[in-house]
Amino acid sequence: xxxxxxxxxxxxxxxxxxxxxxxxxxxxxxxxxxxxxxxxxxxxxxxxxxxxxxxxxxxxxxxxxxxxxxxxxxxxxxxxxxxxxxxxxxxxxxxxxxxxxxxxxxxxxxxxxxxxxxxxxxxxxxxxxxxxxxxxxxxxxxxxxxxxxxxxxxxxxxxxxxxxxxxxxxxxxxxxxxxxxxxxxxxxxxxxxxxxxxxxxxxxxxxxxxxxxxxxxxxxxxxxxxxxxxxxxxxxxxxxxxxxxxxxxxxxxxxxxxxxxxxxxxxxxxxxxxxxxxxxxxxxxxxxxxxxxxxxxxxxxxxxxxxxxxxxxxxxxxxxxxxxxxxxxxxxxxxxxxxxxxxxxxxxxxxxxxxxxxxxx
Amino acid sequence: xxxxxxxxxxxxxxxxxxxxxxxxxxxxxxxxxxxxxxxxxxxxxxxxxxxxxxxxxxxxxxxxxxxxxxxxxxxxxxxxxxxxxxxxxxxxxxxxxxxxxxxxxxxxxxxxxxxxxxxxxxxxxxxxxxxxxxxxxxxxxxxxxxxxxxxxxxxxxxxxxxxxxxxxxxxxxxxxxxxxxxxxxxxxxxxxxxxxxxxxxxxxxxxxxxxxxxxxxxxxxxxxxxxxxxxxxxxxxxxxxxxxxxxxxxxxxxxxxxxxxxxxxxxxxxxxx
Amino acid sequence: xxxxxxxxxxxxxxxxxxxxxxxxxxxxxxxxxxxxxxxxxxxxxxxxxxxxxxxxxxxxxxxxxxxxxxxxxxxxxxxxxxxxxxxxxxxxxxxxxxxxxxxxxxxxxxxxxxxxxxxxxxxxxxxxxxxxxxxxxxxxxxxxxxxxxxxxxxxxxxxxxxxxxxxxxxxxxxxxxxxxxxxxxxxxxxxxxxxxxxxxxxxxxxxxxxxxxxxxxxxxxxxxxxxxxxxxxxxxxxxxxxxxxxxxxxxxxxxxxxxxxxxxxxxxxxxxxxxxxxxxxxxxxxxxxx
Numbered sequence: 001x002x003x004x005x006x007x008x009x010x011x012x013x014x015x016x017x018x019x020x021x022x023x024x025x026x027x028x029x030x031x032x033x034x035x036x037x038x039x040x041x042x043x044x045x046x047x048x049x050x051x052x053x054x055x056x057x058x059x060x061x062x063x064x065x066x067x068x069x070x071x072x073x074x075x076x077x078x079x080x081x082x083x084x085x086x087x088x089x090x091x092x093x094x095x096x097x098x099x100x101x102x103x104x105x106x107x108x109x110x111x112x113x114x115x116x117x118x119x120x121x122x123x124x125x126x127x128x129x130x131x132x133x134x135x136x137x138x139x140x141x142x143x144x145x146x147x148x149x150x151x152x153x154x155x156x157x158x159x160x161x162x163x164x165x166x167x168x169x170x171x172x173x174x175x176x177x178x179x180x181x182x183x184x185x186x187x188x189x190x191x192x193x194x195x196x197x198x199x200x201x202x203x204x205x206x207x208x209x210x211x212x213x214x215x216x217x218x219x220x221x222x223x224x225x226x227x228x229x230x231x232x233x234x235x236x237x238x239x240x241x242x243x244x245x246x247x248x249x250x251x252x253x254x255x256x257x258x259x260x261x262x263x264x265x266x267x268x269x270x271x272x273x274x275x276x277x278x279x280x281x282x283x284x285x286x287x288x289x290x291x292x293x294x295x296x297x298x299x300x301x302x303x304x305x306x307x308x309x310x311x312x313x314x315x316x317x318x319x320x321x322x323x324x325x326x327x328x329x330x331x332x333x334x335x336x337x338x339x340x341x342x343x344x345x346x347x348x349x350x351x352x353x354x355x356x357x358x359x360x361x
Numbered sequence: 362x363x364x365x366x367x368x369x370x371x372x373x374x375x376x377x378x379x380x381x382x383x384x385x386x387x388x389x390x391x392x393x394x395x396x397x398x399x400x401x402x403x404x405x406x407x408x409x410x411x412x413x414x415x416x417x418x419x420x421x422x423x424x425x426x427x428x429x430x431x432x433x434x435x436x437x438x439x440x441x442x443x444x445x446x447x448x449x450x451x452x453x454x455x456x457x458x459x460x461x462x463x464x465x466x467x468x469x470x471x472x473x474x475x476x477x478x479x480x481x482x483x484x485x486x487x488x489x490x491x492x493x494x495x496x497x498x499x500x501x502x503x504x505x506x507x508x509x510x511x512x513x514x515x516x517x518x519x520x521x522x523x524x525x526x527x528x529x530x531x532x533x534x535x536x537x538x539x540x541x542x543x544x545x546x547x548x549x550x551x552x553x554x555x556x557x558x559x560x561x562x563x564x565x566x567x568x569x570x571x572x573x574x575x576x577x578x579x580x581x582x583x584x585x586x587x588x589x590x591x592x593x594x595x596x597x598x599x600x601x602x603x604x605x606x607x608x609x610x611x612x613x614x615x616x617x618x619x620x621x622x623x624x625x626x627x628x629x630x631x632x633x634x
Numbered sequence: 635x636x637x638x639x640x641x642x643x644x645x646x647x648x649x650x651x652x653x654x655x656x657x658x659x660x661x662x663x664x665x666x667x668x669x670x671x672x673x674x675x676x677x678x679x680x681x682x683x684x685x686x687x688x689x690x691x692x693x694x695x696x697x698x699x700x701x702x703x704x705x706x707x708x709x710x711x712x713x714x715x716x717x718x719x720x721x722x723x724x725x726x727x728x729x730x731x732x733x734x735x736x737x738x739x740x741x742x743x744x745x746x747x748x749x750x751x752x753x754x755x756x757x758x759x760x761x762x763x764x765x766x767x768x769x770x771x772x773x774x775x776x777x778x779x780x781x782x783x784x785x786x787x788x789x790x791x792x793x794x795x796x797x798x799x800x801x802x803x804x805x806x807x808x809x810x811x812x813x814x815x816x817x818x819x820x821x822x823x824x825x826x827x828x829x830x831x832x833x834x835x836x837x838x839x840x841x842x843x844x845x846x847x848x849x850x851x852x853x854x855x856x857x858x859x860x861x862x863x864x865x866x867x868x869x870x871x872x873x874x875x876x877x878x879x880x881x882x883x884x885x886x887x888x889x890x891x892x893x894x895x896x897x898x899x900x901x902x903x904x905x906x907x908x909x910x911x912x913x914x915x916x917x918x919x920x921x922x923x924x
Contacts, residue, residue: 054532074535085526087533091551100547101537152537379730383742386727390749390800393760396770397752400763410768449655456652465653471660473918474668477853478905479861481878482898485885486667489674489895509663516656541648566751572864577885590755594868598759606756613751617744 003066005030005188006051006156011060013046013212020046022212024060028156028190033182035191035199038209039235044192047209048158051190052081064155075104079156080149084164086141088133094120094144095129101152119147122181139170146178156188163198175201196236200224208232229355233279240285240323242278246270253346259319261296263343267351277352282312284348285325287334292343299323301338304330315342394610401603408600418604425601427589432605435586438500439569442507446564449508450515451557455549457516458523472513483509484577491578499580506574511567515560522556668902675895685891693896702880706900709876712791713859716798720806720855721848723799728807728847732814743811746804758797758868762788789871797865802858806851809921813847814840846916853908853921861901877901 004027013021021043028034036044049055051062053074062070069077080101088097095116102112120126123143133141142162149157162178163171179202182189193199199206200220207217208231216228227233234241244258254267256278265278287301299315302322310326313334317323323342325331334340365373400408404415422428457469475483484506491502530552534544550557572587579588590602678690696702731742749757765771765787772784787793817840825835841848863878877897884894909918 052532052536054536073540074532075538075540079536081533081536083529083533085529087526087529089530089533089548089552100534100539104538104543148537379726379733383727383730386723386803387745390746390803392764393757393800394749394752396760396764397756400760408763409766411770449659452652453656456649456654457656460649460653462649462653464657468653468657468660470918471664472656473909473921474664477857477909479858479878479901481861481863481881482671482901483664483667485881485894485898486671487663488885489891490663490667490670493670505663508659512656512659570751570753572755577882587753587755590753590759591864591867594755594759598756602756606753610748610752614748617748 003030004028004063005032005065006190007061007063007066008047008051009061009063011047011050011062012058013043013050013055014058020212021050021057024212024214026207026214026217028188030188031186033179033189033191033202033204035193035203035206036209037193037196037199037206037235039194042209043212044194044209045160048081048160048190048192051156052079052158053077078154079158080152080154082145082149082157082159082162084161086133086145086165088141088144088148090133092132093129094125094131094133094136097133097144098129098148098151100148105152115151116147119151122150123147138166139174142166142174146181150181150185150187154187156190157182159189159191161193162191164193164195171198178202200236208235210235225350227279227350227352230277230279230352233277233350233352238282238324238326239279240282242280242321244276244278246272246274246276248272254351255294256351258297260317260321261298262294263297263349264294264346265349265351266347270351270353275354277354278349279352280344280349282324282326284344285323285342286344287313287315287325287331287340287342289333289340291341294346295341295343297342299340299342301334301336301340303336306330315340317342397603398607398610401600401607403600403603405600407597408603409597418599418601419608422601422604428586428601428605431584431586431589434583435569438503438507438575438585439565441504442511442568443561443564445504446508446511446515447557447561450512450560450564451519451550451553453512454516454519454523454556455553458520459528472516475510475513476517480510480571480573481577484574487574488577497580498578499582502578502580503575503585506578507568507571510571510574511564514563514567518560518563519553519556522553522559524552527552671895671898672902675892675899677892677895679890679892682889684889690892693890693892696893697896697900702897705875705880706877709860709878712795712798712876713856715795716802716859717806717852717856719795719799720802721810721851724803724806724851725810725848728810729814731807732811732817739815743808746807749800750804754801755864755868757800758865761793761797761800761869765793788869789873791870791874793869794866794874797869798859798862801862801865802855805854805858809850809854810844810847813844813850817843846912846920849912849916850921853912857901857905857908860904 006026006028008024008026011021011024011026012019024043024047026047036047038044046055050057053069053072053076057070060070061068064078089100092100098116098119099112102115107115116129117126120129123146125140125143125147128136128140128144133144136144142165145162159178163174166174175198178189191199191202200223203220205217206220206223208215208223210231216223216232218226218228223232224236227236227239230241230243233239242256242258242260242263244256244263246254247257247262248255249267249270249272252266252268254265254270256263256265256276258278263278267276270276291298297317299317302314302316305312305314305324307326310328311330312324312326313331315323315325400411401418402414402416403411404417405412457465487502487506487509491498496502527549530548531544534548535541539547570587571585572591575585576588576591579585584592590598593599593602674685675693676689676691678686678688678692680686697706731739731746734742763769767784767786767788771787775781776784821839821843822835825839826832830838860876861878861881863876863882866874866876866879877900881894881897881901884890884897912918912921
């Protein structure tokens, strides 16, 4: 990357014996929308708080525009944060909340007024400036929090699960609004969430974190279609994952032996005898009443799970594993208790290498 | 009334019984105050028996220099103790809530000692220490004594008012460019202000009404109002003291009603938006 | 790759500035004096009532002397009786307030606190005025012919008890009120739903859940009643003596500091014992003291 706006080099964070962030390296380009995605406790919020300055890194370097900032207090950093529960000052009006940063910087009164009103217009909160946060809905509070941060024209905006407290419909609407706002202003966003759909919708790049490490950092499409690790495959979308060993590799097509039987997958760089994982999305999994060449996965149809837009069928494999496939309508060709053969088109499945990390575990 | 079910009737009966009980308890608590007020109008030099109505004590009060000087002294001490206790208590409550350090648990437990241990024990403990280091008894020793029980109450009251998200609010303030001092005055203090006010009110009342600590730690020169009243007890408390106490109650109740009206008006104003 | 270790110094100043004053105050004026009292209780008394720095357990054996031991027993009895009566009167009272709508409850609590804001000595004095030989109560009794001549109510243990109860009742009601108030109605409904009658629900749900409040009330009435001397001074007329009076006298007219210190240590031990029991089932920070 030519001119990263934020750089993390070997950043570590320990709370006592708890190693929360492990040797994190990260470069974020100007104007980029980067999402830190992962389950709770993976270190994503701590990473954000170290960039904001609320937590000190145990070791490592953090740079903004090439300048080291580890020593600086939060109020000396040109980054602003949108907090998970908004953190609006309850004793101030909407206007006073948004004007807070500018007032502290002693910006002339007239300019404050102009900039605050412009910002409130941008987040569609005109006419609300005299209200106290108590008198706002969740979505409105969220907009105030965003306006309060953006009015300072930060180099980078840090967002810590900003939509977590909103209901589903409002969340979807705000996702689109936020993305548009970011594009319009050209400000770098670092966005923390545990909601994969949110990450896929909004981000330019996603860094998937687990146990204080980045498992994979790539575009949403890349992450969705080519998960790099077993964890990523399991975390994003709904996939069926098989653990096995390559028994044959021919023309980029691997035959893999698992507890449940043999299966086919496309993959390069794998050698016979190598342990690996295979991931197949539920929409690509198929069943048939007769065996399919290359596959020896046989199971029993368990039940149907109605999910509105799709209906899933659960199939029990003899090794106890349950696989699922989804269709737009309930699969009429099978019924619970029926024996079926499970298969898929090998190019639809993803072959995943075993990581060093897993070897340790 | 036949529309009422048996259950509703039973509930109503229980509610009425409860209200009657509550009124009885309040009566027992308010009888002393009513009696105290009534005897401020007693036409007698000593309150040994009722001798007809008079308002003379409210005027003669102003001539009782011992009573008035002890009142001013008590007020002065109460104000000073309140200021010191609330200042130390406010930053102390924040510090104890916010930071982790060795011995924090011990300090937290220590705070409950002056609250729970009988006051005479604290008074005696301070007396022996002051005697040992040669501190002469007087205003200074009383102030230290009063602050020693006011500070814990202030810390506990204010700590209870520090909300769970106060840390986040402070972070938000610093994130927006305010340094620690600016953050304290613009965000932290306004948010715990109700707690600070109740701590101030509590400290003032505790200090103003204190007998035990003041009695033990006062020098020979000037006594506080409660100490004076305690010493008067042997010969009988004169009706002018009743008159003074009656005025003080009325002032407190008036202040409370005023406060309620102001708070109500503020709430209404806010709701109008 | 250079590793960077964050400086820890800059975070120390706000910490010291904020937690420092209260910590120093508590150590200087609570811990050290208390330890010094314990120290003095093991010293000897000089001829003129001064403290002679020689180890002695004489003060503690004096406590066991019948004269003093009687007073201790009497104080314990009075404090115990006060506590029991405050609980019996206070619990239903707290329960009634807690079941009122929020705004009514707030007003009732304020009403409970107003007497507490008036001079406690003057409130005690009122009981004397009311019950004295030619006071309103005796006048009423004589005039209506219920009794022939005035009853001597004042300077009795009973009047001291009335004074103690009226003084302590708010401190018993407040902690119980706040635990009862937090008791969720759904819990009682769940209990009823599962087949318990109101009596069983009270014994198995309400009482156990509100127990920390009850125990706070016990601590906040029993310990102060044990040490108080103003009530006995005002209403006992020098005839009724409690531990508090004895301690006060040792540091006043009688001048026997080691003995006064030993009696203070006794009160400290009782306090610590109750606090220790309390911390077995609740956190001291959760105790509602105001």
